Amino acid sequence: MTSLLTLIVVLPLAGFLVNGTLGNRLGNRFVTVVGCGLPIASFLLAIRCTIDLLAGGSEPLLETAYTWATIGERTFEVAFYFDRLAAVMTLIVTGVGSLIHVYSTGYMKEDKSYARFFAYLNLFLFFMLLLVLGRSLFVLFVGWEGVGLASYLLIGFWFDDPEKARAGKKAFVTNRIGDAGFLLGLFLCYWGLGTLDMDHINAAFASPTPPAVSASLIGILLFIGATGKSAQIPLHVWLPDAMAGPTPVSALIHAATMVTAGVYLVARLSGLYAVAPEASQVIVVIGAATAFFAATIALAQNDIKKVLAYSTVSQLGFMFVALGVGAYGVGIFHVYTHAFFKACLFLGAGSVIHALGGEQDIRKMGGLAKKIPITFVTFLVATAAIAGIPPLAGFWSKDEILWFAFGSSRGGSPLLWAVMAATALMTAFYMFRLLWLTFFGAPRMDKEVEHHVHESPRSMTFVLIALAVFSAIGGYFDVPHFLSALPALPEPRAAAEGLEMPLLWISIAIALAGLGGAALFFGRNAARAIRVAPRLAPLRSLLAGKYFIDELYDRLLARPLFFISDRLFLRFGDRVLLDGTLDGLARLAQRTAGALGRVQTGNVHLYALFVAGGIVVALLWSFGHG
């Protein structure tokens, strides 16, 4: 057996170590070669492994890299498991990851911490591959925490800005809450099944004698972890703030790969979720609510990256809906198409920001289509893809999700379909709004800035073009079919029989309606939108304020915690209780010494008298006890 899988994982780690320790001394050219070369090597190895996998009749490749611990008869191994699902994810992670590495060479060129940036990116890739390829939940958890760490480091990459450092902390702490659920699920799983290998877990729940532990409980606990990592309600608050990091980071970690880890986790344990209807229902409800509310928030955001961030949250909701109604392959299909068009959108946004010298407010953009044509065209393709305009990639995956939301026999319903369709409409609307405000109409930036607008270097535009091409044609690769080893796609309900084609036409109509609506409101310098704006002011402020969830958490959680820490722990516990005890002891000793010191008069006669008295007492005592 070869050790190719181990090599896929370890190569980025080597990049991290080399760039992290020597990068600053060896110069940017060296950093570029190592930082981009190793991920690309990983990608090529992943292709090689996929070919091996397909040649071997889809028998999963297994590889034990290291035996972690042997306790009694049970062994904990760092083992890698490469089936079709892992193959898709590995190719996305290394492929899109490599492209974004290449893009970063242009985007981060001027940054003084160039080597550190690539070291962190490689570190992220290492942990992400550990997460995707790990056979046991344990290894997955190590990767899970590791990507959280890398995310923290990269959000706070420009840590001398306190706002950005705080965003990193927020992401980390919010994820920690989800991780508590994940850990509990992991413990429960081990307690109930005695194994953490995910293929064994799936097999155990599929067997005719299921284990005596509630699949739904494990499923819900693990899903709590997924809500943290994949930014679902109620733990979604960190992702929009995570946009403080450099734009390639937003594209790689907070759009294409890391945030889909929760989706991957559920799909990986599909055998468990298939027999956990309650957990699946929870997933559907959370996913649909997140998709809908995030989309409404995205309608009113003015920061180009914030719009994309909320659209990411919303699309992740779509994926979870697919998982919740049992269409695991379809969920991964959307992960796959989303990785392309969302990475393309973020990198395009990065290119816009780059062209405008750091401006992120879409109210100060406009009219960029002719000045940066390559960015514009690629952004247009990706926008159309996410909006679900056929025949681009997003259409295929989103339409399948909508169909299963309606027709799945495992939780599909017209209501769910209606919510998701409304979300799809909003998605198309806010994405084209973004496109219009950024690229069309009269320029709204300063003359000085306008003068300096320029297309990005070739290393960046090349990546944009590549991602736009995949956003366009990626949908023709039938991922759900490729992933047929997952539990079969659910049968349509009897009532949904024959409605597949009409629904497909409706979803096309929805996408075009979103496009038309955006054109109507934001065409001609957004004239109609400006006219309508005053009437919608309260709604707008609610949406622009993100439903004030941050403020709510601040009131309900952060402030009471702060109050308790300050009053109870600091002022009472530390200052009064601990310091008070010590000070009191010292004061007691001082006072006792003061009282006893009075005896020391310095008068020799008195001492002599004491001695004499002592002798007398001692003599009397000794006579008494004769």
Next chain:
Amino acid sequence: MDKLSALLLLSLALFALGLLGVIVRRNLLVMLMCMELMLNGVNLSLVTFAQQTGTAAGAVLVFLIFVVAAAEIAIAIPIVLLLVRQKRTLDAAAFSDLKG
């Protein structure tokens, strides 16, 4: 009352007199002399007991005490002299600098 009891009473009287002197007299030199008195009271009792038991050990101890007392006074007198040089007085009450 036999001779031994009389001697023991005498030694007790000497010791008590010395102790009283140390406690009540203020003059440092007198206090030193009173201490010698106490020592000699003890010496007398030692000799008396040695006579009573008929062993030489008590008498030998007395000589040892003489030597030690001589050495002690040889140190004590210079200390007193130095103290007097400091305060120009022999009054023990003047030397209460270690008052707590």
